[in-house]
Amino acid sequence: MDLHTVTDVRAARTRADLAGVGGSTAVLAGGSWLFSEPQHHLVRLVDLGTLGWPEVEHRTDGSLSLAATCTLRTVSALSQHPAGWPCAPLFHQTCTALVGSFKVWNVATVGGNIATSLPAGPMTSLAAALDADAVLWHADGTDSRIPVADLVTGDRTNRLGPGDVLRSVDFPADTLSSRTAYRKIALSPLGRSGSLVIGRRGGDGFVLTVTAATTHPVQLRYPGVPEAAELAADVDRIDAWWTDPNGAADWRHAVSRLLAEEIRVELAAPVRGTR
């Protein structure tokens, strides 16, 4: 929709152009969330698209850095990447959890999805499940890193401070080499996630990441695949279930426990195939 109060869209060319972000000035990435709701408080947009950030960077240490402006279309395509990460299917799977259509994938960005910080944001799910870090640019010129799982703190709340810009999301090499299992349930077959649970089994053990059903990502970590009862008990200790039109808290809790167990069974099984 038209953002009638916006009187200025500034193309960012350098980091200095990001000064003043916050309050009545917002950064514009894909625009798919910004233009989807009234934004009467905004008068200026700073377009990140002109900064020329490479969407995908493969680092020599095997890690992967996705620019905040990397589109979901590009993320989805990483499932077919020749690097052949064991977790590769997860990139496409999480894109399919976006409430928006595949046409939204063409413009929506990793950074936009995480910074919007909806509990059902699937890029939050992806990045949290793979223990990715968010790289933040602060207004004073310094940078910092924070696990995406910690960055998103609740329904549309996060740890981004005034003037902060999410620059990239970095996926460590060792989590990329983990096997993952993905489960999503909604109130309709392809609806907005009621619960999105991802399991990861790698060198650091077994990690279960619950999103959408909880106001913020919740992770359960084990040195190895836990027993069913232990996992269920730990899921039952989660206290961040929430209710919105996409599902009631009690149901989200119950189905998350169910999905967690399915993931546990899947990842406890030996690897099939010869990849």
Next chain:
Amino acid sequence: MTFSVNDEPVGGAPRPGQCLRTFLRENAHFEVKKGCDAGDCGACTVLVDDVPVHSCLYPAARAEGRRVTTVAGLGDPEHLSPLQESFVREAGFQCGFCTAGMIVTASTLTPADHDDLPRLLKNNLCRCTGYRAITDAITGVRSESAGGSGVGEPVGAPAGRRVVSGREPYTLDLVVPGLLHLAVLGSPYAHAVVESLDTTAAAAVPGVVCVLTPADAPAVPFSTARHASRLDDPDDTLILDTVLRFRGQRVAAVVAETLGAAEEACRRIVATYRELPASTDPERARDPDTPSLHGEKDAVTARIANPARNVAAEMHGEYGDLAAGLAEADEVVTGTWTTQRVAHAALETHATIGWTDETGRLVLRTSTQVPFLVRDEIARLFDLPADRVRVLTARVGGGFGGKQELLTEDLVALAVLRTGRPVQYEMTRSDEFTVAPCRHPFRVSVTLGGTRDGRITALGLDVLSDTGAYGNHAGGVMFHSCSESVAIYDVPNKRIDAAAVYTNNLPSGAFRGYGLGQVIFALESAVDELAARLNIDPVELRRRNVVRPGDPLVVTHVEGDDLVFGSYGLDQCLDLTEQALRRGNGVAAPAGPAWRVGEGVGMAMIATVPPRGHPAHARLSVDARGRFTLHVGTADFGNGSTTVHTQIVASVLGVDAATVAVVSSDTDAVRHDTGAFGSTGTVVAGRAVLAAAEGLRALLQQRAGANETGAIETGANETGANETGAIEARAGETGAGRAGPTLDFAALLGEDDRLEAEGVADGAVRSLAFNVHGFRVAVNTDTGEIAILQSVHAADAGVVLNPAQCRGQVEGGVAQALGTALYEELILEDGRVTTTVFRSYHIPQLADVPVTEVLFAETADDLGPYGAKSMSESPYNPVAPALANAVAAAIGVRPYELPLSRDRIWRLLQT
């Protein structure tokens, strides 16, 4: 900036925060629609450098130097793309408002994508079709290919080629020089009094032309609901009121050169409010300590049952002796069922453009089902003679009852009369969810008694509906809810207590089925429960208790003789549904121990016309070149009545339906038409068309001289239009195709430039149509998921005048009902709607709707044209109880509340 649209260069500078959708429309690319303006519905889809995007989310400035392709760039009516041809052939649209985006999106898919259509068409929302026809159009399956011309054939919609190529204009698809825009300041409170309004700062916003406050509007009470008689609804509403009775109610309006200025000015209005205690619980609305919303009004003049006690309407009555009937019963079932608020979600939001024409007459081009009724009420509100107001529609992008209201026209009229300039008011999608009336939520308590030999001996209902802040349709929906739903059962003892109450919630209004669906959900669930208790097959229990021709139609007394069995196919519908379920369809339940399977049915009866008359007029003329023009008053909002009207003309006069030009839904077109509600497009307006066509045929016969058979058939020259423009016509038996003498219209007309006949139908005597739905479902006891394995719908539509369209009406009704049954719910917190976008209000998508087997009973109605009965609202009504009954059969626990969402079904299993 420059970019190209459909390979033509476009210049101009978009505003900084402008999206591509509005920039394209400002450049007269009206084929790009607004369904939601939020990236959820896909109606505005375009290609940017061949990549599909939602143009409402796409910053316009980013189109710089790019190639934009809209649906109009994919083909034109004379040169449609194969995909567009397929949408025409398979009737892949009804109202057609979603079609542009649907086709642009589908144009990017390959045959390899067809298996993934549910995902790839996610958020391409269609509210009309139920998606089966869309799937067929995209995948190239030919199941209902359009063809033929006359009654009984699957004739395609006259506007089809224009709809699929983006050329058919809808309400706002019009260049209006000097157009002003109107925006509304909504109430922040559920109940308050406006103590003061300071509009100084608002009026000072650059571009603002005027600010409209209660002092500027006529203080004439009216109802937003429109009926044949305006006395059907209470006069409880003002155009602008100083008492605010729901959140979002108009406080003031601003008219400005741009929408942005109007909205900015709304934010600068300084209002002081005195908040009043709010009543949002309908169960407590009648309590003595609950504040009354309309307590200051007079019950008689405002037509409110009990203003002090918040009762908009009520009914109490008994037939036979309920207590005696219950005493006779071997089993008694009692239960209380509730239904939720549902939004119509027509893809085109309510919108009006108004102006004054060259004679100074007020003209309103609006998205309405009832142009004549709007005209009459606007004239009354502004104290104008009716002939000083013209109301017309372009093609209407869906209605479902939501446009049997006057919601935008009054403010536009006020603004036009005040400014003398053209003014547009377009509701947003969130307006549709928060301030446009929704389906009445009901609480229905049922008492049902039956004997072991399968006779229902007692039927009691206690019904409460929440009409919200205003009584539009409160009484009509309440009375109708307890009418055919109850009369379908031949039960000797019936009692009904019903009330519609005011609350400080958003107003409820007319919705497909008009109350029947809410009560049918409860009653058909209760009958299912009674069958289980009596250990009788639920279809058999219905068979033993349904009303049959010759039986009196009884609610709480014997209905008047205006309601008759013009034909009766309920027995066939029950048989067809039962047989189809027994036959099965080979679809197995998902694997795993959590799944339980069950079957359920529900049935419904509906009068084919609303009570107390529904006058309709039609005019049919032919000119010297043999061109037929049909004028009708009713509106086609996707229901297909225009198609049927051309078929009727074709059958009566033996011409090709495609050659009949139709002018519809314009108060200038005919003398009067009550409008498109109550499923009357075929059975009432169609009768008027039939009368006009027969009248014109008689005139032609008169002039041509009577022939032996008394029938005349005209037909277009098979080689197409000939040079002289004369059309060959043959006299002979209709449809026999025998060669005969040629009709020379020029000679027949002589001095006259045209020959015309008028037809009138009053809709005073009404028939009954029937629908039965059956489901076989699997329910996952761990997650509450319902998988529909088989969906069967049997309909008694009398003689089906257009099988493709009628199937589409049934499929669309079933899909809308599945939305109600499974997903949709307007959620309110203290009167505030929190589900304000499609992302939080899930309407059925392609992935959600199974293919329904549609079966037709074979009957021929005595009243409808060519034996037809109505079939627009009614398919909706039996679906929710059929599904609930199937779920109950599967899991052994009965649902009492809609929607049957996964979390609710899961919770049923936790006790």
